[in-house]
Amino acid sequence: MANKNVDDYLTEGMYGTRLPKDAERKQFLGTLRERIVIALTIGQVMTDKGVEKLEEAMKENPNTTLLINGQVSYRFLKEEKDLAKKYNITYTTITNEESDTEIGAVLTYDYAIDKKEIFIEDEPEEPSQEKEEQETTFLSKIKRIFLD
Secondary structure (H helix, E strand, C coil): CCCCCCCHHHHHHCCCCCCCCCCCCCHHHCCHHHHHHEEEEHHHHHHCCHHHHHHHHHCCCCEEEEEEEECCHHHHHHHHHHHHHHHHEEEECCCCCCCCCEEEEECCCCCCCCCCCCCCCCCCCCCCCHHHHHHHHHHHHHHHHCCC
């Protein structure tokens, strides 16, 4: 890129200097995947399903920063922000209207750590015992109607 032409200068002036891995930065709220300790989806943030894992990661990684998706309502982010304050971790809300990402929050370093698994697996919900009892009761009532 030693031979810049006028178009390169104009593009750089209008849009800023191009960053490497720009698509990755848009997906992960402005950071690179190689720097992430843990990433929560918007759904996990809104349902607080990843809060325990996030707290564990904050305990183990005190010199990190929490990046929060600004498109998620504040009421869903209260728990994450309280955890960041509890463990003295700085947090920043990232609002980028141009990019569409499923990431709700990211705990990240300023340098690469290359962690393999950054996402939390959603655990399938087990059917509640009450629901099974209701179905059994309902089925037993139907059986009694036909058998009697």
